[in-house]
Amino acid sequence: MCVSGPADTLLLGVDGGGTQCRLRLRSGDGTLVGEARGGPSNIRFDPGTVARSIVDACHSILDRAGLPREATSLIHAGLGLAGAAQTSAREQFLANHLPFRSISLDTDAYAAWLGAFGGENGAILIVGTGSCGLSVVDGARTYVGGWGAEISDEGSGLAIGREAIRRALWAYDGRAPMTALAQTLLEGFGHNPEAIIDWARSARPADFARLAPLVFDHAGRRDPLAIELVETAARDITRIAERLLATGAPRLCLLGGVAGALQPWLPPYIADRIVPAAADATEGAILMACQAAARA
Missing domain, CATH: 3.30.420.40 (ATPase, nucleotide binding domain)
Structure with missing residues (x-):
């Protein structure tokens, strides 16, 4: 994905689904700093545990890269998390006051779409632990499914x-x-x-x-x-x-x-309409982090 900025900027992308989350940390010039995995990341279920899991996994990346854990305060984070479409879940998650410099929080489907198409028109259909579809055409989003395990997640x-x-x-x-x-x-x-x-x-x-x-x-x-x-x-x-x-x-x-x-x-x-993704959802989340850094 296209990442550009000062090399000392830190951009964290998190792709969080119902089974696990994947984290990728890059410097502003696109250099890979490290990757890690965390636990289930549907913030509808246990937002506090999800927040701790993300921070712990981020610390493990910093440890392996030889960077101090205090560097989390310099990180611009893009978080694409399952359950983030629900307002109450987002509010409860953000109430945990994650230690990042800035945060862009959206659904895992949005991060996946951003990674797959780089902002161009297209649709993604996630079929994992749960299921959810997202189409973005000329900036207009259409979500299909993804209404939670209790009443949705068909085909998952x-x-x-x-x-x-x-x-x-x-x-x-x-x-x-x-x-x-x-x-x-x-x-x-x-x-x-x-x-x-x-x-x-x-x-x-x-x-x-x-x-x-x-x-x-x-x-x-x-x-x-x-x-x-x-x-x-x-x-x-x-x-x-x-x-x-x-x-x-x-x-x-x-x-x-x-x-x-x-x-x-x-x-x-x-x-016949299915195409490969240009990049994964974690790279899409890094693009979200770029947006958060620009706003900051």
């Missing part, structure tokens, strides 16, 4: 994993055929539905999403349940993609940890 790793557990219980009850996928899921809990209930009671979206690779693996083996789950997810993602393209976006980037596995299941008229 969360949705695939949660439905897989539900359908495994159907098989346990005799309401649906017992397939290899259902058997494997049940074996993971000792064939004990009560263990599944106890786990699900405290499971976070990322916990369900960790089951998605197992579903895709069994779909590749033609397991009927796995195929049905993946086809359902593909239909849900197709509906989001159709709406994004209907806004006038000329191109679509499919991003996120589940995107690569799901793309072959999408219809050709969607797949």
